[in-house]
Amino acid sequence: MASRLSTTSYALLxxxxxxxxxxxxxxxxxxxxxxxxxxxxxxxxxxxxxQIYTELERLDRHAFVxxxxxxxxxxxxxxxxxxxxxxxxxxxxLRTSSTEFPVLKHPIALRLMxxxxxxxxxxxxxxxxxxxxxxxxxAELEAVRVMLGDRDxxxxxxxxxxxxxxxxDSEVATAERIRKSLD
Amino acid sequence: MASRLSTTSYALLxxxxxxxxxxxxxxxxxxxxxxxxxxxxxxxxxxxxxQIYTELERLDRHAFVxxxxxxxxxxxxxxxxxxxxxxxxxxxxLRTSSTEFPVLKHPIALRLMxxxxxxxxxxxxxxxxxxxxxxxxxAELEAVRVMLGDRDxxxxxxxxxxxxxxxxDSEVATAERIRKSLD
DNA sequence: TGTAGCATGTAAGCCGTTACATGATTGA
DNA sequence: TCAATCATGTAACGGCTTACATGCTACA
Numbered sequence: 001m002a003s004r005l006s007t008t009s010y011a012l013l014x015x016x017x018x019x020x021x022x023x024x025x026x027x028x029x030x031x032x033x034x035x036x037x038x039x040x041x042x043x044x045x046x047x048x049x050x051q052i053y054t055e056l057e058r059l060d061r062h063a064f065v066x067x068x069x070x071x072x073x074x075x076x077x078x079x080x081x082x083x084x085x086x087x088x089x090x091x092x093x094l095r096t097s098s099t100e101f102p103v104l105k106h107p108i109a110l111r112l113m114x115x116x117x118x119x120x121x122x123x124x125x126x127x128x129x130x131x132x133x134x135x136x137x138x139a140e141l142e143a144v145r146v147m148l149g150d151r152d153x154x155x156x157x158x159x160x161x162x163x164x165x166x167x168x169d170s171e172v173a174t175a176e177r178i179r180k181s182l183d
Numbered sequence: 184m185a186s187r188l189s190t191t192s193y194a195l196l197x198x199x200x201x202x203x204x205x206x207x208x209x210x211x212x213x214x215x216x217x218x219x220x221x222x223x224x225x226x227x228x229x230x231x232x233x234q235i236y237t238e239l240e241r242l243d244r245h246a247f248v249x250x251x252x253x254x255x256x257x258x259x260x261x262x263x264x265x266x267x268x269x270x271x272x273x274x275x276x277l278r279t280s281s282t283e284f285p286v287l288k289h290p291i292a293l294r295l296m297x298x299x300x301x302x303x304x305x306x307x308x309x310x311x312x313x314x315x316x317x318x319x320x321x322a323e324l325e326a327v328r329v330m331l332g333d334r335d336x337x338x339x340x341x342x343x344x345x346x347x348x349x350x351x352d353s354e355v356a357t358a359e360r361i362r363k364s365l366d
Numbered sequence: 367t368g369t370a371g372c373a374t375g376t377a378a379g380c381c382g383t384t385a386c387a388t389g390a391t392t393g394a
Numbered sequence: 395t396c397a398a399t400c401a402t403g404t405a406a407c408g409g410c411t412t413a414c415a416t417g418c419t420a421c422a
C-alpha cells in the first residue's frame with residue numbers, strides 16, 4: 001500500500017480533502033491551480049498547470065481521486081474529488097512518513113552574501129524592492145486569513161496563514177534592520 | 184557572454200569568490216561541499232556531492248574557475264579557484280539578472296493545514312520535534328556567526344547568518360504560539 | 367468581434383537526487 | 395586492521411518548468 005507519492009502530490013491531495021469539507025462537486029485542474037496560487041504557494045509551491053494535470057492523472061491511477069465529467073454551464077469539465085482511498089493514503093502519509101525540515105531558498109540573502117561585490121547602494125535598492133514585494137505578498141495572504149475568519153472548520157488553515165504572515169513580518173524586520181545598518 | 188548558469192552554480196561560484204579573499208590555494212570539491220553544508224544550506228541548498236563535481240566541471244568549461252592538480256600531503260587533489268572571468272560572470276549576474284522572490288518549502292506548515300486529520304496530540308508532537316530540530320540548526324548557525332566575528336571582510340556573510348538566525352527565532356516563536364493555542 | 371479568462375493537455379529538457387563505483391589516508 | 399573520513403566521479407531517474415497546442419465561453 002505504501003506507494004509513496006511526491007510531497008507535492010500529497011499537497012494537492014490535501015487541497016482536495018479540504019475542498020471536500022465544504023463542497024460536493026470536486027474541483028477542476030484549473031481551480032486547483034488557483035487554490036494553490038492563493039494558499040499552497042506560501043508554504044510549499046504552486047505547481048505549473050501542466051504539473052497539476054499530470055499529478056491528477058497519477059492520483060486518478062492510484063484511485064486516490066475520482067474524476068467525473070460534469071456539465072458545467074455549457075461546457076463539459078473534468079472534476080476531481082478525493083476518494084476514501086485517497087483520504088486513507090493521506091492519513092497514512094501523515095502518520096508514517098517522516099517530516100522533513102523546511103527548505104528556504106532565499107535569493108536576496110544569497111546576493112547579500114556578495115555585498116562586497118554589490119556595494120551599499122545596490123544592496124539598498126535590492127532590499128527596498130524586496131520590502132515592496134513582501135508587502136504585496138503579505139497583503140494577499142492577509143486577505144486569505146481574513147476570508148477564513150474564525151470558523152472552526154478552517155482553524156488549521158487559518159493558523160498556517162498566520163504562520164506565513166509571521167514569516168513575512170520577520171522578513172520585513174530583518175530587511176529593514178540590515179537596510180538601516182548600511183547608512 | 185550572457186550564458187546563464189543555474190542559481191546554484193552562481194552560489195557555488197560565490198563560495199569560491201569568498202574563499203579567494205582569504206586563501207590562495209582554492210578548494211577541492213569535497214571542501215566546497217563542506218562549506219555549503221555549513222553556510223549555503225541555511226538560505227539556499229547544499230547540493231549533493233555529485234552535483235558539486237558536475238557544477239565544477241561546468242564552471243571549468245566556462246573558464247569561470249581554474250582547476251589545478253595539487254600535491255596535497257601524499258595524495259594529489261584537484262583544487263578549484265575562481266578566475267577573473269568567473270568574477271566578472273558573477274558580477275554580471277548580480278547586476279543584470281532579476282532577483283527572484285524567496286521560496287519556502289515548509290512541510291510542518293503543510294501538515295498543520297491538515298490538523299483536522301492529525302489531531303491535537305500528533306500536532307503537538309510534530310511541533311515539539313520541529314522545535315528541537317530548529318534549536319539544533321540554530322546552534323550550528325550561531326557557531327558560524329560567532330566564528331565570523333566582526334571582521335570587516337566578512338560583514339556581509341555575517342549579516343546573512345544573522346538573517347538566518349532571525350528566521351529561526353521567528354519559527355520558534357510561531358511554533359510555540361501554535362503549540363500553546365492547542366491546550 | 368475580439369480579448370481575457372476558463373480548461374486541458376503533450377513534449378522537450380533542465381536541475382538535482384540517489385545509487386553505484388572506486389580508491390587513498392588517518393587514526394583508534 | 396578496520397572504520398571513518400577524504401576525494402572523485404558516472405548512471406539512472408524523478409520532479410518540475412517552459413514551450414507548444416487547442417478550443418470554449420463570457421463580456422465589453
